[in-house]
Amino acid sequence: MAGKTIVVGISGASGAVYAQRLLQLLAVEERVARVHVVVSSGGQRVLREELGISCREAEQIPAVLVGRAADKFEYLHNANIGASIASGSYPTDAMVVIPCSMGTLGAIAGGISDNLMRRAADVHLKEGRPLLLCWRDTPLNQIHLENMLRLARAGATIYPINPGYYHGAETLTELVNQFCLRLLEKLGLPQDKQYQWKGTKG
């Protein structure tokens, strides 16, 4: 069975560490053959602000985030609206935008496909493929809420970066890790190390 092809968009919202952990997990996930990574200029800014990551060549971003080179990653420039993932004829299994800014979320909700990340998200919706939008912002205004409802109705999964606390994580690293393990399950990649609630006596 061929491995999955996943698209990861990194936009300019806070929460870059979640994108980093997701890419690290995808790098070692044997059921994933290809990961296309697209980063907005806002995303690059947040990678710099939050993780201190600044690459002379943007193509290096996945390897720098993961900590090593991985052949399965392909960096695609956000301005390249002619890249593979801009077309529904190119087979992918799912797309995640993590972290997803309210700007990118609003553009996708409005069908505005003026960069590769937005176009690829639009393609996932029109092709009926999974699109997970992992936003962090708080509080939400009415425009954000309406955009989210519109996207949910169009088939997207509105997936707040809102980790659980019932698994007893004691560090931020483990909190982020558990969030990303659960996210992988939503991509059809269940993880052995994902915490499962066993139930308690009431």
Ligand SMILES: Cc1cc2nc3c(=O)[nH]c(=O)nc-3n(C[C@H](O)[C@H](O)[C@H](O)COP(=O)(O)O)c2cc1C
């Ligand atoms: C450090 C930093 C953190 C930010 N956090 C958020 C955020 O959590 N949510 C958001 O919608 N925008 C956030 N922004 C603003 C966006 O980056 C900005 O609106 C940008 O234009 C979004 O464009 P993009 O979606 O194409 O990346 C942040 C900006 C910076 C520099």
